[in-house]
Amino acid sequence: xxxxxxxxxxxxxxxxxxxxxxxxxxxxxxxxxxxxxxxxxxxxxxxxxxxxxxxxxxxxxxxxxxxxxxxxxxxxxxxxxxxxxxxxxxxxxxxxxxxxxxxxxxxxxxxxxxxxxxxxxxxxxxxxxxxxxxxxxxxxxxxxxxxxxxxxxxxxxxxxxxxxxxxxxxxxxxxxxxxxxxxx
Numbered sequence: 576x577x578x579x580x581x582x583x584x585x586x587x588x589x590x591x592x593x594x595x596x597x598x599x600x601x602x603x604x605x606x607x608x609x610x611x612x613x614x615x616x617x618x619x620x621x622x623x624x625x626x627x628x629x630x631x632x633x634x635x636x637x638x639x640x641x642x643x644x645x646x647x648x649x650x651x652x653x654x655x656x657x658x659x660x661x662x663x664x665x666x667x668x669x670x671x672x673x674x675x676x677x678x679x680x681x682x683x684x685x686x687x688x689x690x691x692x693x694x695x696x697x698x699x700x701x702x703x704x705x706x707x708x709x710x711x712x713x714x715x716x717x718x719x720x721x722x723x724x725x726x727x728x729x730x731x732x733x734x735x736x737x738x739x740x741x742x743x744x745x746x747x748x749x750x751x752x753x754x755x756x757x758x759x
Contacts, residue, residue, distance in 0.1 A: 579636020579654050580665040586614060587639050593617050593733070594637055599681035599688075603735045607679065610744055614639045615737045616671070616708060620730075623722060629698060629713045630721070632678075632736060636666045638708030642738075643669035644699065652706040670702040671710035677741040678712070680734040681754075689755035691730055692745045697738075710736060721759065728757050 582592045591604040600617060607615045616638045621631040640649045654664035673696070680691040695712040703709055714721045742758075749756045 578664070580651075580667075582637040583639045583667060586637065587641060591615070592637060594634075595733075597731070597733050599683060599731065600733045600735050603679050603681045603690075606745075606748065607677070607735060607737045607741065610741060610748075611737060611739060613737055613739070614641055615735050616642055616710070618708065618710065618734055618736055619732050620725070620734065621709075623718045624711070625718055627698065627700075627711065627713060628718045629695075629711050630718060631703070632710045632712060632734070633705055633707050635707040636664075638667060640667045640669060642671050642708070643667070644672045648702060654706065666707055668702065668706055669708060670700060671697050671708065671736075672738075673697050673699040674738050675740050676710070676712060676736050676738055677745070678734050678736050679741075679745055680730060682729070682731055682757075684729055687755070688752075689757050690745060690749045691728075691734065691757045691759065692742050692749070693759040694740060694742055712736075716759070724759055728759075730757075 593601045618632040621633040650668040652668040677694040698711045
């Protein structure tokens, strides 16, 4: 079976885990947790909404239900991606609570390591019919330009979200570690 439910429980206890062997974003989760003591969320880039100027970020596991807008809206669902497993697994379906968020990712490309540092405002929107965690993030740049910048610079399909504005702290960490910064 898939370990999504178990992953969320470990993250809530301060043990960071990710999916699909994503070591760069495991380090990002550890870094954000160490900086804040809060629970980060492992996500993928999803759809975008031009009218809301927002990006829907989703994942099928590794997202604590403690990040939900309302505990009443959290549902235990089958895991969204099976990856050939015969068991069903369990995941949480919810929309994230509204508030300021930071999104970060450590990316190893042809030029070495770089850190995506961005953020926005998680919106108070209804949950969509998707088996997993959902966060609709309003960006400060026009969403089409934002997505074009992500594609032009090159990012992985995962990123880490945490509540609060940690962009300045992450820039200092990247400078200290001599890692290129991709600020957006």
